[in-house]
Amino acid sequence: MLKIALEPQGGFSFENCQRNASLERALPGLRVPHARKTGTTIAGLVFRDGVILGADTRATNDSVVADKNCEKIHFIAPKIYCCGAGVAADAEMTTRMVASNIELHELSTGREPRVATVTRMLRQTLFRYHGHVGASLVVGGVDVTGPQLYSVHPHGSYSRLLFTALGSGQDAALAVLEDRFHPNMTLEAAQGLLVEAITAGILGDLGSGGSVDACVITETGAKLLRTLSSPTKPIERPSQYRFAPGTTAVLSKTVVPLPLELVEETVQTMEVE
Numbered sequence: 001m002l003k004i005a006l007e008p009q010g011g012f013s014f015e016n017c018q019r020n021a022s023l024e025r026a027l028p029g030l031r032v033p034h035a036r037k038t039g040t041t042i043a044g045l046v047f048r049d050g051v052i053l054g055a056d057t058r059a060t061n062d063s064v065v066a067d068k069n070c071e072k073i074h075f076i077a078p079k080i081y082c083c084g085a086g087v088a089a090d091a092e093m094t095t096r097m098v099a100s101n102i103e104l105h106e107l108s109t110g111r112e113p114r115v116a117t118v119t120r121m122l123r124q125t126l127f128r129y130h131g132h133v134g135a136s137l138v139v140g141g142v143d144v145t146g147p148q149l150y151s152v153h154p155h156g157s158y159s160r161l162l163f164t165a166l167g168s169g170q171d172a173a174l175a176v177l178e179d180r181f182h183p184n185m186t187l188e189a190a191q192g193l194l195v196e197a198i199t200a201g202i203l204g205d206l207g208s209g210g211s212v213d214a215c216v217i218t219e220t221g222a223k224l225l226r227t228l229s230s231p232t233k234p235i236e237r238p239s240q241y242r243f244a245p246g247t248t249a250v251l252s253k254t255v256v257p258l259p260l261e262l263v264e265e266t267v268q269t270m271e272v273e
Contacts (some may be wrong), residue, residue: 014132024046031044039207041169042072042083043197044138044149046162047190050218051140054194054228055083056202057210064210071226073215077102077113079222080141081215082122085167086154087134096133100123112129115141115148119158120225127156142217169201169208176200188217199231223247 020032039060044053059067074082076097080102084091098121102113119139126133137152151164163181166175176197185193190212198212212229215222 009208010050014129017132038086038168039205040072040085040167041165041173041198041201041205041208042085042136042138042167043165043170043173043177043201044083044140044163045177045185045190045194046140046147046149046183047185047187049147049187049217050142052187052190052194052217053081053083053138053140053215054198055085055213056198056208057213058202059088059226060207070210071213073213073224074143075099076118076139077106077141078252079143079217079219080113080115080118080139080216081139081222081224082118083138083166084136090133091135092133092135094122094125094133095137098125112143114145115139115150116142116143116145119150119152122152123156123158126152126154131155138164138166140217141260142216147217165197165201167201167208169205172200172204172262173197180262191216195229202231245269 006096023030024032039058040056041057042053044051053073055072057067057069057072058065059070070088072084072091074084074092076082076095076099082095082098084095098118101121102118105117106113118141122137122139126135131154132139134154139150139152141148149162149164150158150159150160151166152158153166162183163177165177167173174197177193179194180193194214195212202210204214208231209232211227212231214225214228216225217223
């Protein structure tokens with residue numbers, strides 16, 4: 001009796017990636033599935049009293065808009081949140097696992113988690129899979145050392161910055177942030193700048209769209225702001241396009257009868273008390 005060569009284990013599995021690489025070497029000219037381009041605009045910046053994160057709400061499947069109101073700002077800890085770009089499932093499950101481990105770490109140590117600890121867990125998880133987990137993350141929060149902002153890339157590299165943006169709309173968002181950001185901004189100024197940066201990504205990238213979500217994190221806690229701004233509003237048609245019958249000429253007409261046969265007909269009476 002045949003035995004299973006590899007016992008099923010928990011976590012991510014990339015056996016198909018190894019199989020595709022072997023098939024490419026054995027069969028020249030074979031076309032294997034490749035990663036699709038994903039669309040998102042996420043950004044974050046440090047202001048006077050904390051950190052503010054922002055993201056758009058469009059989720060795409062190739063060239064199809066799968067969700068117009070997707071939530072891309074994920075909870076990690078009461079004062080630590082994370083924005084995810086790339087593959088939605090990878091970003092969602094990666095942040096969920098890290099949030100669970102951070103809660104266990106907090107219960108074990110009896111201390112509030114630090115943003116550097118969350119970043120270390122995320123980049124170690126991503127580096128372990130060598131980029132096959134397609135999650136680009138912007139981590140922001142406030143801990144005992146003050147407000148901190150990190151960007152974590154799918155291969156495990158990271159940077160600590162005062163402002164950052166990731167996703168397919170990052171070029172337009174970074175252009176706005178680099179032009180108008182300055183240290184020690186007020187909450188109102190930082191919120192306005194973040195909305196302009198995400199809006200620039202939405203208007204300049206077809207993979208980004210919907211509305212702007214934001215999360216303001218300070219020493220007192222975090223506040224998630226859904227639909228902070230809606231730069232792309234539906235266009236209302238000025239008039240109705242109704243044409244009279246016969247406006248377009250019918251060149252040919254064919255009627256094909258469908259032979260149908262009634263096989264069985266059953267009538268059930270419903271009992272009424």
